[in-house]
Amino acid sequence: MFELDLRSRKPIYEQLVDKLKELIINEVLKPDEQLPSVRTLAQQLTINPNTIQKAYRELETQGFIYSQKGKGSFVNPNNQQIDLKKIETVLRELEKLILEALYLGIRPEEMVKLIRELDAPKGGEESND
Incomplete structure (x- = not known):
């Protein structure tokens, strides 16, 4: 389904929430589609079921x-x-963040470059403009 970065500073449950939100927003997971059970997903990702439960609870709170x-x-x-x-x-x-970045001296071109890098297709491919 997806991979989590166990070395990241971001908590695993937050990574899980973000990945599932991405799948829902991009309609990989369709409306009313059943998510894997806590136990099944915990086994697939080899993480504690409580972590999955916490992520599911957060997604429910956010309405996803x-x-x-x-x-x-x-x-x-x-x-x-x-x-x-x-x-x-x-x-x-x-x-607010863009205004703060501009105030701190970050050039608009740098921000655009960052956005393009974040939006680049997965797998290291970048589009040439």
Whole structure:
């Protein structure tokens, strides 16, 4: 499904939350699709089931998934509304960070380069502009 960086400073559950959100937003995981059980995913990723449970709880709090007792966790089909609110929040935060970066002397070209690198296709391929 995906890999986690066990050497990263970012906690494993946060990495898991980010990866699952990415899969949901990019519609790799479809609305109402069942997520792997906590036990199954813990075995696949060889991490503690409590870590998976914490990530699922966070995703549920953020509205990306919902749980049904005895059945499991599923992708929330109402993501469009959540995404619009989230996009608004992220854009406001991004604006503040960009203004701060400009104030600190980071050139706009450097920020654009960083964005392009982050948006480059996986596997090391970069598009030439």
